Amino acid sequence: MxxxxxxxxxxxxxxxxxPTGGDPRPVLPDGCMDLLWNEGRLLVAGPDTRAYLPEGPTGxxxxxxxxxxxxxxxxGVPAHELRDRRVELSDLWPAAEVRRLRAxxxxxxxxxxxxxxxALERTTPPDAGLRRLVTALATGRPIAATxxxxxxxxxxxxxxxxxxFGYGPKTLARILRLQRALALARRGVPYTDTAARTGYADQAHLARDVRELSGMTLTELLGGRGERPKARERPGGG
Known part of the structure; x- marks a missing residue:
């Protein structure tokens, strides 16, 4: 659940x-990074460029x-150093500090x-320029204009x-566009209309992007064979 x-x-x-049993569901790229807790471990999930299939402990x-x-x-680490990786927080911060936090x-x-x-204790005010960049790309603004x-x-x-973000604006824009498309398709918008409304050339273009970024078809994703429910839909998921 x-x-x-x-x-x-x-x-x-x-x-x-x-987890409630069955095959693990892949986590789709969304431009985000996660701080994780599992089985007594503190980890960091870096920015994904492709679907990530959870492995290891199932707790x-x-x-x-x-x-x-x-x-x-x-x-305190550039995002590109963690791209497509899951690492222990102790690989990034002093071990003694992580032990205290873990406890x-x-x-x-x-x-x-x-x-x-x-995170609230340690975070700094968000960079307004970066937020404007994400907002612009999430709404389909061209990179040069942005x-x-x-x-x-x-x-x-x-x-x-x-x-x-761990990758260039073109990749980020592509990932956010996919999330916009998934959000529309989940609401029952026909695939052809979904493609048109999210900037794809046509439905075939949408289908290729879904396959390349998720490893599955759009129907498989929406039918429950992939992607945990409503997981990691921000900010392009609507």
Whole structure:
């Protein structure tokens, strides 16, 4: 069972997931990074460029999904160094500090809330420019126009994006477009209309992107064979 709620941390989502048997569901790329708790471990999920199939322990998970671009300031690590990776928090922070934090989360009645408190204590105010960038790309704004609006050159925007999101603005825009399309399709919008409304050339283009980013067809995703329910839909999921 998967549950989530908005966090007190701007743009973040607090979530829990308890597997109920059957095959694990892949987590789709969404531009976010997560702080995770599982079986006594604190981990970080880096930004994905493809669907991630959970492996290892199958116990209950708790997580804090951070708004795109906000995790590097919290973790002290550029996002591109964690791209398509799951790492122990102790690989990023001093081991003694992580042991103390782990003890606090383990003692908490609600580990997900403890993760939220941890981040609230350590986070810095969000970068307004990065949030504007995500908002623009999530609504389908062209990259060059977005760079102009932010007063950045295209190369400068690419460098900032690598640090903040783990990949360039083109990849981020593609991922956010997929999330927009999935949100419409879940609401019953026909695939042809979904493709047109989210900037795909046609339904075949949408189908190719879904296959490349998720490893499944759109029908498989919506039919429950992939993607945990409503998981990691921010910010492009509507």
């Amino acid at each position: 998967y549950e989530e709620r908005p966090s007190r941390l701007a743009g973040a989502v607090v979530w829990t997931h308890t 209950a998970w708790a997580g804090l999904r951070l708004y795109p671009g906000t995790a590097p300031a919290l973790l 606090g989360v383990e003692a908490a009645t609600r580990p997900a809330t403890a993760l939220e408190e941890l 760079a102009d609006e932010l007063g950045l050159g295209v190369r400068q925007l690419h460098r900032r994006s690598l640090h903040a």
